Amino acid sequence: MPESAPRRRPLPLIGQVGGGRSRATCRLRCGDACFHPAPNTSDNPYFGDVFATALSRRTALRAGAVTAGAGALGLSALNPAMADPRGPSRPHPSPRPTFKSVQPNTDDKVTIPNGYDQHVVIRWGDPVLPGAPEFDVHHQSPEAQARQFGYNCDYVGFHQLDDDHALLWVNHEYTNEDLMFPGYTDGDSATEEQVRTAMAAHGGSIVELERDGRTGKWVVSKGERAFNRRITADTPIRLTGPAAGHELLRTDEDPGGTLVRGMLNNCAGGMTPWGTFLTAEENFNQYFANGSGSAEARRYGLGTGSSGRRWERFEKRFDLAENPNEANRFGYIVEIDPLDPGSEPRKHTMLGRFKHEGANSRLAEDGRVVVYMGDDERFDYMYKFVSAKKYVEGSRRHNLTLLDSGTLYVARLSGDSPAGEIDGSGALPADGEFDGSGEWIALCTDTESFVDGFGVAEVLVHTRLAADTVGATKMDRPEDFECSPVTGKVYCALTNNSAREPGQTDEPNPRGPNRYGHILEIVEEGSDAAATAFSWSVPLVCGNPEDADTYYAGFDKSKVMPISCPDNLSFDKDGNLWISTDGQPGSLGINDGLHVMPVEGRFRGELKTFATVPVGAEACGPFITEDGRTVFLAPQHPGDDGSFEEPTSTWPDGDMPRPSVVCIWHKGGREVGR
Template sequence: MPESAPRRRLLPLIGGVGGGRSAKTCLYRCGNACFHPAPNKSDNPYFGDIFQGVLSRRTALKGALVGTGAGSLGLAALSPAAADRGPNRPHPSPRPTFKNVLPNNRDEITVPEGYDHHVIVRWGDPVLPGAPEFDFENQTGEAQAQQFGYNCDYVGFFTLDGDHGLLWVNHEYTNEEIMFAGYTDGETADPEWIKVAMAAHGGSVVELERVDGTGQWKLITEGERPFNRRITNETPFRVTGPAAGHELLRTDADPEGVNVLGMLNNCAGGMTPWGTVLSGEENFNQYFVGAPDTESYARYGFPTDYSGRRWDRVDERFDLAKHPNEAHRFGYIVEIDPHDPDSTPVKRTMLGRFKHEGANVNITEDGRVAAYMGDDERFDYLYKFVSDKKYVEGSHKHNMTLLDSGTLYVARLEGNSPAEEIDGTGTLPSDGEFDGTGEWIALCTDAESHVDGFSVAEVLVHTRLAADAVGATKMDRPEDVEPSPVTGKVYCALTNNDAREPGQADEPNPRGPNKFGHVLEIIEDGADSAATTFGWIVPLVCGEPEDDSTYYAGFDKSKVMAISAPDNLAFDKQGNLWISTDGQPGTLQTNDALHVMPVEGRFRGELRTFATVPVEAEACGPLISEDQKTVFLAPQHPGENGTVEEPTSVWPDGGFPRPSVVCAWHKGGRDVGN
């Protein structure tokens, strides 16, 4: 390990609580999804099951690759990274050179020597002008709806001018046990507590100002703050796209099926070239009770009983026995314009309904928009949407229609190694890479379904079932999916999958069980986001470097840091990949962290640790500012395993934990990371 990092006991590759998460995170984040059988019951084959068929197609695939300049050279020709690995090749851009933050269990933010950090905004801070000051012991739903919400996940930042900007933050979920003294369960909870928790979901827009020309930003607390906004579960949303108005979305309160109140469990997201936020509704199933016992509800994990948060006690629409279609109105990518506080947020049905981690866009060679998405569930899928219309710079009205018509795809991946070489241990095959080819399978356009037995609207509402039907590849919890702004390659964080058995391992998911997770790199044909075929490589197989099952793109593992449970991804302007984690305390026995790794050139795979977060917190965000002077990081659920009476974290202010957004910068004014 570099810089005298302490050695840690290697953990066996066996199942654990939520793949490394704490028990309370599993309960409140996703309703204990990992304690239930994976909802994907499809018989989609694993790669090992179809290997003989792949062999028969191998020659045809290689012949097809000749047309793309690959031919018998395989992925090396498709991937500049593969070609650049020789020891004498120059690296294309500055590699991170900061001194590693060492693994720790401190109840604080730790950043490298020469850096500083600042807490920008905390749970309960006033957002709307006139909002009351936070009162931990006497919080009300009305007050919370005007204050910064609870757990802060995705962070987006939009510059207004050189010294002012808008910060968007998702509020993913709440942990009532560390919010309210005496909380035990939703059945007995004070109804006002439930109202506070409901209002603490959603998102916030707050205006920031730069401090003295540095990389530090602070919350503007005085004046009108016209952009500041809270999105809650009571905010009106408009539904667009082919499923809007379909009978599956109609309710007694909304007989037209085009108006929804609120968004739920918003996890990651992305910023569009036209200045909006795309935010993903993830574990939305856990907020409901009384679901019908049918395949379509079971595939999304809706509970049939009456337990959990019990939001139905204060809002009847969350009881699916009474309002079964309310479930179909959540699970979408939502689009929000932070520059217009009076705008109505939109749920884009054309991008499908599943447990969206987020969505990130790229412009295709011919000027259209591609959005990449992951469905964060064990054995679920990777998706892509490509618009029909082209992006028009400066035409906001036109660009706000781009995500309503186009084609929705799901990924099928195949490896290129003999099945017996992929045995679930993480041992590299004889060609030295986990790699292969793939295709984007069309599920539907806005006008035509490509799935037998499904209408267009049914594909978009029951997207998981449609993807099951076309044989998509079962992945290890695909979370954030990010295209590189430098190379156009696409990276997916596959957090973990304790349920994958050794015999279910395949080349794109090479370990079973997969306790530590991995990262996938996709190289689309012609480097065009509109392509329907691609090559792929697994550049990072996470865990302790000393573990033989780990892989750091071929880099010397004595010179890298440990990483587990990759979750959110970001890029700096040099194209280095930043990776935040969600599960290191349970797998590496150290606090979660923000890491950075070059993915091109001589130092591809040299993973370093930039920051660690407080006790039991998850390292969310992250975002590297466009000028690369600031790292935004959003530690959520600090002290997750504690209670109000017995807290396990008191970050950031003492007394009790408060999820917050922080910024970090180099005190000498250098670009962060370099």
Template sequence: MPQSAPRRRSLPLIEPVGGGRSRQTCRFRCGDACFHQAPNTSDNTYFGDVATAALSRRNVLRAGAVGAGATAAAGLGGMAPALAAPGNGRGRGNPRLKFEGIEPGTGDAVEVPNGYKQRVVVRWGDPVLPGAPEFDFTAQTAEAQAKQFGYNCDYVGFQSLDRDRGLLWVNHEYTNENLMFAGYTDGNDADPEQISIAMAAHGGSIVEIRREDEGRGRGRGRSTGGWRLSQGRRRFNRRITASTPMELTGPAAGDELLRTEADPDGTRVLGMLNNCAGGMTPWGTILTCEENFHQYFVGGEEAPEDAKPAMARYGIPTEGDTRSGNRRFDRVEERFDLSRHPNEANRFGYVVEIDPYDPDSTPKKRTMLGRFKHEGANHRTTRDGRIAVYLGDDERFDYIYKFVSKGRYRKGSRRGNSGLLDSGTLYVAKFRGDSPEKEIDGSGELPSDGAFDGWGEWIPLCSDSESFVEGFSVAEVLVHTRLAADKAGATKMDRPEDIEASPATGKIYCALTNNSAREPGQADEPNPRGPNRYGHILEITERHGDAAATRFRWDVPIVCGNPEDEGTYFAGYDKSKVTAISSPDNLTFDRQGNLWISTDGMAWGNDGLFAVPMEGKHKGHLKMFARVPNGAECCGPLITEDQKTVFIAPQHPGDGGSYDDPQSTWPDHNGFPRPSVVSIWHSRGKDIGS
């Protein structure tokens, strides 16, 4: 007689702030954004205001999808889009994850499933450039840090050089000075050298890495071990900091909104700030995203009155004492004082394109992709060969965007593709549900039709030559993108973070991390819980599978949380076999189309990396693959093209502690924590997940 599946044991709740994030993380990463009013105070309608018009549309639209759309649909411009299966994916049948999942828990180490190994690849302070000294925790200098691997790792990109060598790009999102320096309180009292060290620890690193031979895997003639920093000459290695010269490109470059005393042409800017997620282009460059840039500026209360509304919309303080508790970069570089240089903040909040193969190239801030708190910049190719880039704005009640290039991608032509991201059309998403308002009550329980789903449209904001938002020029749309999207009527979402396309189906997936500020009455079908403490995953299927489409179908396949709670959903899979998860953040896919999710704020122990099939009979069977050390967030993740390695980046280990009272000593266990990148591989050379 077959045994029934064991029932999961109850999980203890650990919920300090925002799911499982500590208050210290909130302070240093985003300037306590969630403890202030959400910047989006627009009167854009919630789903409940338009639900009645959408009733009964489900059957009409389904008929249209089968019969090529005989009936008009209210609320979609009178058009009922007929959706076919996505055309960009490669169907893989019935994917299944064969590793034995690990349990949520705690511990000051990286934990992986049986049969897997893990190794630190590079850690904060490791030498990157020639002349960099070995890291000395007690004697840091800005000069040394500018040549060493930076602080808190986030997005990880990888480009192969040959079978066992590659280039690793890593974002350095922000610094946690409380863990970096003894006796640190805030930027007002900090030694200016400490501020300069922090500025040098921002940005990103490119390092050459090598996979070590630990035996051959399954006759494929390649090493199966983990990765380490390459030794000897490493001509591609590079450090980018908060002071690296960069170029502003695209339609907004040179506009009055971007001009400063130091840069009267409005085309040159120093550095990038708070780079979180990112992406890789098909021509081999890195797209790295500036996120919570608002917290680095002071003096907003003394800025020109006509500039304050836009500053406030981006979370920049414009009232009271804006200097207390801040990092105080202005004490080292005056440009961070908005009372003197009010346009400086307009020069941050972009997607930055970097060429990893040319260490002397100038990074480019691509204004055509809009300015907001960027999360993710991942692409699909349209049916006619153009590039579509999907973008999230990580703020409570902010939006999801898409850019579609004007020009076509030219395979093998790096120079021919160099300007693709400077011309095209920028869109923002509007979602519409098809369930009665009374059935979306904020609990997360499914409506009577058995799914949170509906239709949506990409609303054009501007092209490189024309604004589609009344009262906004092209440059104003691209610099004040949030304000333009407000006016366009975009749908308020629950902190859109990373957005990725499945290589198997072409469907688009977005991590909605959480939103405790959403009231029950503000719940809508694409954001079905209020408050939304644990987040959810959104799936978008574009019309005819074409990335250039302006109509799409959407649904919510995963509503995160404890599977024992009624207000959770895992694509219909048996929840007694599913692992608890909260605060989904970064995403990636393997070749089979399994979705891999890293978390930022687990409510049941340490953060980790999870995986879940999104097609077939195992769809929704979510498992935990890796768990990161105490206080750390699981960033990355990235699965290499050969599927032999997954990289993760445990960020801010020891969060909640201090230099004098460390809560983690990972990875070296010599008294203090160091944010690092880790490679994980199967001990027998099998594909990740198998």
């Protein structure tokens, strides 16, 4: 190995569990989705054998991409790299990350590079709202938890108010009652107080922060904290868009079909150009009991028996035998206005209903808003929404209506290599890369459906079935999307798919089984986000770089770090891609972490590890501040396979595991990554 290459510890060989997570996380996060047959049983074809059409299309697309100007990128003003939503902050080639990689480990801490420091910003149970008690694990209550920071933080959003004050938004995806409550056994014996405490620990938090001195350290504000807010599984949330009020969304509790109590299993998210947070409801199906067994219910993974947490024992809205439409009211993108603590959150039916993972936006050339979304399930799809109306800078009232009308699309991809060259082994085809072309297929506008047999509301409530009908491409768990602030290219994290057989592989999903995941890079035609055609490539095929089936954009694999199960994505102001992971313990035998990789220039593919998280935790977030001086990271479910009495992690305070948000900064005041 060359002297300049990073030193890697041997990766332990351990058994694969589901998609790489621990058994406990699989059960609690997604209801053991990977241990059940994939809900997508459609016969949509795999597209490796349509390379001839793809090749001609790809040639045209790439010619258009080369001539596109940087001024047409139209990225969100809240992207950390952007001061202007219509232009990059600096040209490529971007500066290369120069920190020394953190080595793979199984340590029970957040490990960061030399020269950096860290601070736990906020933990599960810390006070958020006025009057909230200090956390006492032996005296929990729904009333206290509804005013305290919730459990299992995932997506992190950051809205800077001025140089030294900001609002932090954090999703609270799900709860692990085994770690929360002393003596907890199972849902059947859980008390009503425990169930309602867990419900209050879901949702999200807005917390006001202030900068500590002139460093990259941020702390919970000591001031009035007027913007602080908790959203739970009971918070009233308004349904908006074309499906709002439709009979599929009406219940006895809400006969108008426009007002839902709570949001569930909020995973990733995004930010809008007008300063709101988007949060994504993902594995909502696991909270409901006694599904009908219909095709619609099966497609969304709704079971016919009891739920795992047994919330239906105390809340009949979770019993589908009594309230058959309640599940139709979950699985949406929810918009939160951080500047108006009294405003109603809104579930946007126009963005479709599925297991949402992420919702990141940019502006099209003509000013319309485009939102990219993934459906985090094996063999499910990638989506895009394009607004009907245009973004108007400074017109907050107008902009808050932009996600209620427009067009919802789903992606169909084609490879440009012969099918015989994609054999499932991960070996590159003859042209040297996995690449091809694609199209965005319109499902509906707010007034017209393009799917036979579906009205507009049916498309938006049963989006998966509508996408099945039009022949969308089955992907390997599409999770977070992120747009480069420098090039305008779009990246999607495809976490893994251990159920994909070698005979089911295609060029966009070239490995089967795909235990380690990969990254997809998309170039919209003409670099216009509203385009209905695109080219794509795979710059990263994850795993142990010493294995033949991995690919790091052609970079020397002796000089990169291992990575598995990419989950959330972010960009720094230089256009380097930051990747957090969820599943490295089960797939590589090492803790999950936060990695960074240039995606342009001569160092494209040089992946380094910036941080690793504690035992059992996944690396959520991440978010890099606009000045580039701070990374926020949210280690979720530390010690996930332990119990209250026998914890397997004691991070962050040395006594019990508490999901938390950490900020990391360079001691010398440099931008992170330097």
